[in-house]
Amino acid sequence: NNESGKMLVYASFYPLYFLADEIGGDNIELRMVVPNGVESHDYEPSVKQLKDIENAQLFIYNGANFEAWADKVVGNIIDESKTINASESVDLILTGNNPDPHIWLDPQNMINIGQAIKDKLVLMDEAHKVEYEKNFNSLVSQLKELDDRYFQELEQKNKDSIIVSHAAFTYMAERYGFKQIPVSGISPEQEPSPKTVAELIKVAKGDNHKYIFLETLASTKTVQVIAEETGLEILTLNPVEGLTEDEIKNGEDYISIMEKNLENLKKALVMD
Numbered sequence: 053n054n055e056s057g058k059m060l061v062y063a064s065f066y067p068l069y070f071l072a073d074e075i076g077g078d079n080i081e082l083r084m085v086v087p088n089g090v091e092s093h094d095y096e097p098s099v100k101q102l103k104d105i106e107n108a109q110l111f112i113y114n115g116a117n118f119e120a121w122a123d124k125v126v127g128n129i130i131d132e133s134k135t136i137n138a139s140e141s142v143d144l145i146l147t148g149n150n151p152d153p154h155i156w157l158d159p160q161n162m163i164n165i166g167q168a169i170k171d172k173l174v175l176m177d178e179a180h181k182v183e184y185e186k187n188f189n190s191l192v193s194q195l196k197e198l199d200d201r202y203f204q205e206l207e208q209k210n211k212d213s214i215i216v217s218h219a220a221f222t223y224m225a226e227r228y229g230f231k232q233i234p235v236s237g238i239s240p241e242q243e244p245s246p247k248t249v250a251e252l253i254k255v256a257k258g259d260n261h262k263y264i265f266l267e268t269l270a271s272t273k274t275v276q277v278i279a280e281e282t283g284l285e286i287l288t289l290n291p292v293e294g295l296t297e298d299e300i301k302n303g304e305d306y307i308s309i310m311e312k313n314l315e316n317l318k319k320a321l322v323m324d
Contacts, residue, residue, distance in 0.1 A: 056081050059177055062105050064113040064122065065092045066294045067156035068138060070306040071166045072112055074191040076173055079180045083108075086119075088300060092293045097121055105129055109176060112169060115139035118153035136172055138165040145222050154291065158223035159199040159310070163192055194307055202228050202314055209321040215255060215264045215284075220291040224313075230321060233259075238266070243273055249281045256284055263320040265289035268296065287316040 058081040063069040065086040072082050085105070086095045097105070105111055106129050113122045115137035126135050141164040144151040155161045170188040174181045206228050214221075219234035233255055237248035244252070255261070264284045266275060268291075275286050290309050299309070 059109045059173075060107060061110045061112065062108040064111075064119050065095075067162070067292055067306055068112045068114065068165070068169075071162060071169055071191070075166060075170050075184055075187045077183065077187050079177065079183060080173070086294065088294045089296055090294060092118070095119075095121070097125075102129055108134065110134055110136070110172060112136045112138065114153055114155065116144055116151040116153035116155065136165075136168055138168070141165045141168045145226060147219075147222070152222045154220045155223055156292065156306075157221060158227045159195045159202070160227065161223060162306070163195050166191055166195070198307055198310055199227075201311070205314060205318055206230070206321055211259075211261075211321045213259060213261075214289075214317070214320050215252070215261050216289060217264070217266045218291065220267075221289065235264075238274065238278070241271060241274075243277055249277070252278065252284070253282050256282060261320075263287050265316070265320070267291060287319060289313055289316060 061080045069084045116139035142161040213231040217238040
C-alpha cells in the first residue's frame with residue numbers, strides 16, 4: 053500500500069473516477085490520469101504519471117480504443133491482473149468495424165462497470181467488503197433512478213432524432229430509442245465551412261429540427277455562426293468526459309450532468 057496505508061487506485065478519466073470514488077469512498081486513495089478540462093481522446097500521460105501508475109494496486113480504464121496510451125500501460129507498466137477494462141463489462145456497439153468507446157453515456161453500462169469495480173475492490177480488500185457493497189448499492193439506486201427518469205421523460209417524444217456536432221451519444225440514443233444525426237465538419241475550435249452550414253440547413257429542414265446539440269467545449273464563434281446562418285437554437289449535450297472548473301466548483305457530478313442532458317434532450321425530442 054502507499055503512504056496513507058490505503059489502496060492506490062488510478063482511473064483513466066472522469067466517468068470511471070466517479071464510479072471508483074462512489075464505491076471506494078474513504079477506503080481507497082484515488083487518482084485520475086486525464087486531468088479535468090482536458091480533451092480525453094488526445095491525452096498523453098507524462099513520464100511521471102506513468103511511473104506513478106506503476107505503483108497502483110488497481111488501474112481502471114475504458115478500453116475500446118478510447119485511451120490510445122492504455123496499451124502501453126497494461127501488461128508493461130502494470131500487470132494485467134491489476135487492471136479493469138471497463139469495455140469488457142458492456143455490450144459494445146460497432147461503428148463500421150470499430151467499437152464506439154462512449155460506453156459511459158448509458159447508465160445501465162455504468163451499473164455493470166461499477167459492479168466490476170466493486171467486485172475487484174472486495175477481492176483486493178476483503179476487510180472493507182461491507183462498505184464497498186453498501187456504497188455500490190447506493191450508487192446503483194442513483195443510476196437506476198437516473199435511467200428511469202430518462203425513460204419516463206422521453207417516453208412521450210414527438211421526434212426520434214437529434215442533430216449533434218459529435219457522434220458520442222450512440223449508447224444513449226440506443227437505450228432511449230432515438231437517433232443522432234452527426235454533422236461532420238463541426239469541430240469545437242474551428243468555424244464551420246459554408247458547405248457544412250448548407251448541409252446542416254438541409255438536414256434541419258428535412259426533418260423539421262429546431263435545435264442542434266453542440267459539445268460543451270464548442271467555441272462561441274462556432275455557436276454564433278451556426279445560430280445566425282441556420283436559425284437553429286443551440287443546446288448543450290455534455291459527453292461527460294471530464295468536468296470543467298465551474299462544474300467542479302458547483303459540485304456537479306456524472307448524475308447531475310446527465311440530468312441536465314435530459315432537460316435539453318426533452319426540449320428537442322418532446323416539447324414541440
